[in-house]
Amino acid sequence: MKLTNIGIVAATALAVIAGATGCSKAATEDHSVHAIATSPATSATAAPIRTAEASKQAPAPAVADVDCGPVTDAGGGTRTVIAVGTPAGRVGCTEAINVATTYATTVSNTDTQTIDGWQCSAQPDPATPSSCTKDGLIIGLRAS
Secondary structure (H helix, E strand, O other): OOHHHHHHHHHHHHHHHHHHHHHOOOOOOOHHHHHHHOHHHHHHOOOOOOOOHHHHOOOOOOOOEEEEEEOOOOOOOOEEEEEEEEEOEEOHHHHHHHHHHHHHOOOOOOOOOOOEEEEEEEEOOOOOOEEEEOOOOEEEEEEE
């Protein structure tokens, strides 16, 4: 009789566990998968494990240069305005054209000017003889 009572208690316990976990399996089937699936260690809401490798910042992806078009300088020459891709990003072509036009058409006794916060100056590079910089962004004025 005691053996029968233990069997009934065990079957009842499995039925209660099955009901609590939403199991549709009969009390006589294997329920061990539920213990694994509902374990807090394997829960989908568990916080991810962070390692020193995972917390390192990846370098910013390279941003390509953009040809924004030509401007005419004070001497009548043409320069190509390039929005240079940098780790800080890339200036928009509208701003690049506006700054480059003002810089290229202003007659000055110096090669350095500040235009709308951009520091513009002549460069020793024959391919890009002038450039303007601001907050890590670069506008290149290439000889055409």
